Amino acid sequence: AQTVTQSQPEMSVQEAETVTLSCTYDTSESDYYLFWYKQPPSRQMILVIRQEAYKQQNATENRFSVNFQKAAKSFSLKISDSQLGDAAMYFCAYRTMDSNYQLIWGAGTKLIIKP
């Protein structure tokens, strides 16, 4: 069975600095999707970035980028130029390519931004 592990319960970073959140996963599949979601205190889960496993190029969305290491089964999220609005819980998630739409979720990392 697939599993997703986020080993950092909490991270803190100074405003304008760069922070990297870790995520590892376990699967026997060769094709799949990986996601990072953000959940601010407002509770809404917001899709930050998506990576398709068959694409070698790391996904990037403005200040957010990933370091996808398929062989190591690692999917870290880098946030550049951290802003106060980035403070939230960040969840890593995995999904297979088939029609099973269930996501496998990590436990989450709480990101604190220091002004």
Added chain:
Amino acid sequence: SAVISQKPSRDICQRGTSLTIQCQVDSQVTMMFWYRQQPGQSLTLIATANQGSEATYESGFVIDKFPISRPNLTFSTLTVSNMSPEDSSIYLCSVSRGPTNEKLFFGSGTQLSVL
């Protein structure tokens, strides 16, 4: 993306009562899902709301406790029945979008507290 309206945003309920949560999407979607997020935890899928047929429940969740309706392709409800304090959680509606329905978008959630 998708605009998802979820009501109520929060409620405080008495033990033994029921609460119905509504989820309205701005356009037709095939897949709608209901998640539970217990305090300090990640997300757990309750069920997939199927239009025109009974919902598909995940292990540990039953229709008598969490009846779901899906009368059309833009609307669903989740009822939490005969509530106990253990049902205190955030309940989230979500829909899938993207070329292969791989992206999940979420409503703002319902914070439920049971006394």
